Amino acid sequence: MDKIEIGAGQRLYQEAKGVIPGGTQLLSKRPEMFLPDLWPAYYAKAKGARVWDMDGREYVDASYMGIGANVLGYANEEVDSAAKGAIDSGCMCTLNAPEEVYLAKKLIKLHPWAGGVRYAKAGGEAMAMACRIARAYTKKDVIVFCGYHGWHDWYLSANLSNKNALDGQHIAGLEPLGVPQQLAGTSLPFHYNDIEGFYGLMEKQAGKVAAVVMEPVRNDYPKDGFLEKIRDAADKAGVVLIFDEITAGFRLCTGGSHKVLGVEPDIAVFAKGMTNGYPLSAVVGRKEVMEASQGTFISSTFYTERAAFAATLKNIELYEKYKVWEKLDAYGGMVQSGWKEKAAANRLEIEIGGIRPLSHFSIVGPQDSLAYKTFFTQEMLKRGYLASNAFYASYAHSVEMIHGYLECVGEVFALIAKIIRTGQNVEAYLQGPVCHSGFGRLN
Secondary structure, three states: OOOOOOOHHHHHHHHHHHHOOOOOOOHHHOHHHOOOOOOOOOEEEEEEOEEEEOOOOEEEEOOOOOOOOOOOOEOOHHHHHHHHHHHHOOOOOOOOOOHHHHHHHHHHHHOOOOOEEEEEOOHHHHHHHHHHHHHHHHOOOEEEEOOOOOOOHHHHOHHHHOOOOOOOOOOOOOOOOOOOHHHOOOEEEOOOOOHHHHHHHHHHOOOOEEEEEEOOOOOOOOOOOHHHHHHHHHHHHOOEEEEEOOOOOOOOOOOOOHHHHOOOOOEEEEOHHHOOOOOOEEEEEOHHHHHHHHOOOOOOHHHHOHHHHHHHHHHHHHHHHOOHHHHHHHHHHHHHHHHHHHHHHOOOOEEEEOOOOEEEEEEOOOOOHHHHHHHHHHHHHHOOEEOOOEEEOOOOOOHHHHHHHHHHHHHHHHHHHHHHHOOOOHHHHOOOOOOOOOOOOOO
16 A cells, blocks of 8 residues: 655644644644544645645545634635735724624524624633623522533533543543642533433532533434423523534524524524634623623633634625535535445445534444544545545535545445455554544643
């Protein structure tokens, strides 16, 4: 098999680990999560659904599309033009940018149950803001949650009482080092679609709960009225229901996925797909709940930066104009069907999950699935694709791109099937170590 040459990006990453603890700012962008020692690591240019690395090699991004941020594609000219216009008019000023108001009114129009909006720059801090507001509103402390919601103390504190509490939520191995021990017991997890587990937790914490925090949908759709039952329980307990729409928002429709699922929260938090890659997040909530934000100090200079507001307004406009959610659903459906077809053709067992715009698969075999994932990424990279075991659909993808991607998937699935069928060790075919699955210290 052809070898992947170590390029400028990987060499730079080795330097980065000496000066940036952890190597990158985002766990999901660590090369170790894809193809240790060989992943290109850095990009020189990204446009549409294509990426050029520091050696000028071109790839189709058939993986995470900016970790889910670029629903329109990379460097969308209209969105970038709106941001450049804001830059030319001054990104920062003693006065406020009017786009703050325009965007708040748009978000409330999209979510008529809401009456107030506050902004941050990143999803995780917006979730921390939402929890602060809920605690201020209810005068209670405990957060009951399921799913992944960022790196802040309120969330990682779940692992203080039980070091494995977060392992089954999304990312394993999250150490709560630096989180005050006094926060133990203030954030408690339950599992999606486990309504009895949720009821038991709420009963045990009766009178103490400030908020229920969850993603309305991610890997699975709600079953047996799960969201409706959560909504009813929150109402009866006088608890704020917070939907983390950072990942699912702007995938199934313009706005929150809860609009399609038919259950309204008290607060919804947006980032990623709302902005097409610009740093902005929004906490959108019922008027009476959001009023509590005036009684607790939430303030930051760069929450008022102008370019991201302008870009986000344009992104939402284009998302509606082109009915982007229809493409995301169609492309994700094509990929899921293609995975099934290619696996069946090669008698390879796979498991597929996720809503269609956010699809993922795993290969079932006698070895750890991470080894097969690493091999898949390695061989797809040789064929010109940034690929993992996930496909996040973008408007910038095309039917032709997906057909080309699936043709290469078939080739790689055939190689994996042969390795399994002949009883070989897939790790013998890897050029480097097996990829990571969760958080771990890098040396």
